[in-house]
Amino acid sequence: MRIFWVIAVFVALVGLLAVGLRLNPREVPSPLVGKPAPHFELPLLAAPEKTFSQKDMLGAVWILNVWASWCPPCLLEHPVVTALADSGIAPVIGLNYKDARENALPWLRRNGDPYKLSVYDVEGRIGIDYGVYGVPETYVIDRKGVIRYKHIGPLTPDIAQKKLQPLLKELSGRG
Amino acid sequence: MARILALLLFFAGGAVAAEDPSLERRVTDLANELRCLVCQNQTIADSNAPLAVDLRNQIREQLASGRSEREIKDYMVARYGDFVLYRPPLKASTVALWAGPFLLLLLGIWIFYRRVARRRPPEPQLSEGERERAAKLLE
Numbered sequence: 414m415r416i417f418w419v420i421a422v423f424v425a426l427v428g429l430l431a432v433g434l435r436l437n438p439r440e441v442p443s444p445l446v447g448k449p450a451p452h453f454e455l456p457l458l459a460a461p462e463k464t465f466s467q468k469d470m471l472g473a474v475w476i477l478n479v480w481a482s483w484c485p486p487c488l489l490e491h492p493v494v495t496a497l498a499d500s501g502i503a504p505v506i507g508l509n510y511k512d513a514r515e516n517a518l519p520w521l522r523r524n525g526d527p528y529k530l531s532v533y534d535v536e537g538r539i540g541i542d543y544g545v546y547g548v549p550e551t552y553v554i555d556r557k558g559v560i561r562y563k564h565i566g567p568l569t570p571d572i573a574q575k576k577l578q579p580l581l582k583e584l585s586g587r588g
Numbered sequence: 589m590a591r592i593l594a595l596l597l598f599f600a601g602g603a604v605a606a607e608d609p610s611l612e613r614r615v616t617d618l619a620n621e622l623r624c625l626v627c628q629n630q631t632i633a634d635s636n637a638p639l640a641v642d643l644r645n646q647i648r649e650q651l652a653s654g655r656s657e658r659e660i661k662d663y664m665v666a667r668y669g670d671f672v673l674y675r676p677p678l679k680a681s682t683v684a685l686w687a688g689p690f691l692l693l694l695l696g697i698w699i700f701y702r703r704v705a706r707r708r709p710p711e712p713q714l715s716e717g718e719r720e721r722a723a724k725l726l727e
Contacts, residue, residue: 444669511638537642544667546625546639 443544443563450477450554451542455532458509458517465506465532467558474584476505476577477552478528479540481512482520484548490567491524494551497573498527502581503553507531510540510548553577555584608652615648618657622664623672631674 445451454466467477478494480487498505507528509517514533521531534540543552546565553562562580564572619633626637632644643664650660664672676682714722 442669442671444666537639541642541646541667544669546668 443560443565445544445560446563448560450552450558450560451539453532453534453539453542455508455534455539458507458514458521458531458533461514461533465530467554470504470506470554471558472556474503474556474581475554476503476581477508477543477554478505479508479510479543479545479548479550479552480531481510481548482516483512486567487549488524490549490569491527493568493570493573495525495527496570497568497577498529500578502578503585504529508539508543509533510545511535511537551577553580553584611648611651614651614657615644618647618651618660619644621661621674623674625668625672 450467452467454464457463457465476497480494494505497503505528507530509531511534513535517531517533521528532539537545543550544563549567551564551568552560555561561584562576564576568577616633620631622632622643624630624632624635624637624640624643626639627635630640632640632647634640646663647660650663651657655663661673670676670679670682676685678686
C-alpha cells in the first residue's frame with residue numbers, strides 16, 4: 414500500500430516535470446492577440462520622406478515582421494520570410510527595429526528584400542506598443558486590423574507551414 | 589556621430605535624472621516591480637538590456653507627465669501581459685499560484701498530524717506471567 418503511494422507520487426512528479434521543463438519560458442503569451450494592431454505612422458526605411466501606417470493595410474490580411482540588421486536570428490529566419498513573401502499568400506511589412514539606415518539598407522541589399530516595404534522605428538517606440546522584446550517577431554493581422562497571431566523568435570519552415578500558412582489561408586478565404 | 593549623439597543624450601538624461609530625485613525614486617520603485625522580458629529573472633530596474641533602458645525611460649517620461657503608477661502598470665500589462673508583474677494579480681488563471689502554497693501547507697500539516705498520531709506507542713500489553721512478576725516486584 415505504502416509502495417503504491419510512493420510510486421504514485423513519483424510518477425506524478427515525473428509527469429509534472431516532463432511537461433513543465435519542456436515549456437519555453439521565453440514564449441510569453443501576448444495579450445495583444447485578438448486586439449487591434451496598435452497604431453503607428455512611421456517613415457519608410459527606404460524613403461524617409463514618406464510615411465506608412467497600419468491603417469493603410471485595412472482590408473488586407475498581412476504579416477508584420479520585426480527585424481534589425483544587428484539581429485543574427487533575423488538573418489536565420491530571412492529565407493523563411495522570403496519564401497513566405499514569394500508564395501504571395503500575404504504581403505509582408507517589415508518593422509525595422511532600433512536599427513540605423515546605413516546598416517539596414519545594405520543588409521537588405523546583401524540578403525534580399527522580401528518586404529513590401531519596411532518602416533523605420535529607430536527609437537523602438539512602436540516596438541514597445543507591439544510588445545516586442547525578442548527580435549525577430551512576427552504578427553499576422555487580419556482584414557479588420559486585428560492581431561490574430563504572434564510568433565516570438567525566428568520563424569522556422571515548420572512554423573511557417575503548420576501555423577502561418579493555414580491561418581493566412583483561413584483569414585484570406587473569409588471574404 | 590551617432591555615438592557622440594548617444595553620449596550627449598545619455599548625459600542629458602543623467603542631468604534630467606539628477607534634477608528630480610523624488611521622480612527618480614518613483615521610477616526605480618516602479619521599475620523594481622516589473623520584469624525585464626529579455627533577461628527574465630531580472631527587474632527592469634536591475635537589467636541593462638536595451639529594452640529595459642527604454643522601458644525605464646518610458647516610466648520616467650510617463651511619471652513626469654503626470655500618469656499614476658497604476659496607469660503605467662496597466663500600460664505595461666497591455667503590451668507584455670501579466671508576466672511583466674512580479675506580483676501577479678489574483679485571477680481565475682492564477683488562483684493555483686496564490687492558493688497552492690497554502691494548500692500544500694495544509695496537506696503537510698495533515699500528513700504530519702496523521703503520522704504523529706499513529707506513532708503514539710501502543711499501551712504495553714503484559715502477559716499473565718509478566719503481570720504476576722510485576723505484581724511481585726511491586727510488593
